[in-house]
Amino acid sequence: MPHGTVLVVDDDPIIVALLEAALVGQGYQVHSSANGAAIQAARDLQPDVILLDLMMPEMDGAEVSKRLREDPQTAMIPIVVMSAAERLRAKATEMQVNDRLSKPFTIRDVLATVERWMRAR
């Protein structure tokens, strides 16, 4: 069983619950957060991977990733940004992120991506 901590940053309960179910089943520790609170959560938890949604009401994924990169405590944590393909193309190119998952994603994609970044750590 793999070990490691994943921080899921998404404001949609369906996505959060799905990712939790999938990742916990694989033996990961999973925490969830949304909006600006994600920055503090990342600092406190020091997760191995952050799964970050692009569209959130208060602070969008681009801003969250920018702040995570600016903070030396969180700058090195791999960020995987999740969104619809057309938004990823438009926005994620300007973001300093390590990987992308386009919605709708498959669980296999998610697990493979998380595992790859866990190993890279």
Place this chain on the structure above:
Amino acid sequence: MSAAGTAGEGGGIEPTVHTVFRARLWPQPLLSAGTVAVALLALIAAWLSPLAAPTDDLSLATTVAAIGLAATVVVTYQYPLHLRPRTKVYMASVPYFLLAAVVPPALAATAAGAGALAGELSVRRQLGTKAEGIATEVGRRTVIVLCGALLAHAVEQGWLHTVALVGAALVLEAGDFVTCPLILAPLSGESPLHIAVAVARDAALVEGAQYLLGLLGALAAEQNLWAPALLVLPTALVYRALKQAQELHAQAVGARRVAEDAVRVRDEFLIAASHDLRTPLTGVIGYTELMQMHLESGETPDREWLLSQIDALSRAGARMRTTVDEITDVAQLQMGQPLEFHVGLVDISAVVHGVATSMTVGARRLAGAPVEVDAPPGIIVRGDSGRLARVVGNIVGNAVKYSPLGTPVRATVTQDERWVTITVRDQGVGIPADELPHVFTHFYRASTALGIAGTGIGLAGAKTIVEQHGGHIAIQSVVGEGTTVEVLLPRIVETAEATVPNQPADLCAQDHAEKTPAPQQKGAQ
């Protein structure tokens, strides 16, 4: 004198009147401005010919007029064909007017009138006007030709002549003030005063300059200054053509902008709708895959775990259904079809509790806004339970979605003798005051909603549904402080409930709406 008053078909009359003009091709009021101008052209030609014929002035006048005419042709033919027809009518009479310089007055007037008629008929044929319309036009032009010939004989030379010309133009033009309201008022249902004002404004704005030109022409002719007098005519035509082209161009630009806006809004809606479907679709695909992986792993199936996954799967499916229902409603309304309601008794308190519970389950996981409910049990309204649940889900969902971390969302249900009121209050991002009137517009989204997923159809759909239930919806908001949405639904009247159990709710909507103060005044916040 005058090339005055070629308008009347032009800008000032209100759109509905225009519609009557164009749609039915009703003859414009007898002796309308355009035809008056043609008659006056004939008159001037007749008056000029005996003076000009014996002198050298004729060749000068003809040369200048020809140059002016050529300039007019060049300028007006720069515009696309659809801008030209009206100009062509007047253009067609100009050669006859020139011809009139060398023939007797009565013949000149007849020729000018006939030229105008030919031009008008050619345009009408191009536009596909029916025979009835053409016949009316022929009759009208004949009257004009006869008037022109008569006046040409009657009028004497000298300053009296000038006064007579100007006076005739004014009197004939004034005819529009009488005939327009008389003919158009019963036709269009607009008040005669309204039409008279529109005609007066049109005359003042559009034709004022032409009257001036006409007057100048008459004065120049009086002083035997033939060249300027003749030049005035093409100038007036050019002025008119430019004016018309400008108006049409502005209309075209406006129409194009509206069309472009509609297309852009529709495109944004499609992207947002696909996003709204994609998130629960991710859930459907994901949970299915999770269960598949679990069952394929060879371990003993965990019944409890599977049930919880199926539960999550069905919740994702339900959300997709809600979105699809909303899109279908919007599409139906856009196509002008009424929504079909399944009317029954709905426990609105239970609906609010149900929505709040589902939101809180989701929200708590994210430490988002909890939903507090204050709804006494057993408040019943008549309506479509599925759609009312969607309305409540939408409003509470908005409140949760646009609220910062941990700030409460409060949903209350109250009733007085007439209304059942659902109030949802949040302390979220709020909506700017100038945008509030638009939030119930389909596809509209507030500037503060940027970056938040949404189709912009929720509140618009909610308003339609509530109003078809005979209710009202109102919103109040302060940026940074929060938003309050109030939904008022008519309370069931006991006797009505017993006698007409399936009466559509909106049948009794009107008198409720009239007796009750607007929901805004009921005061939330």
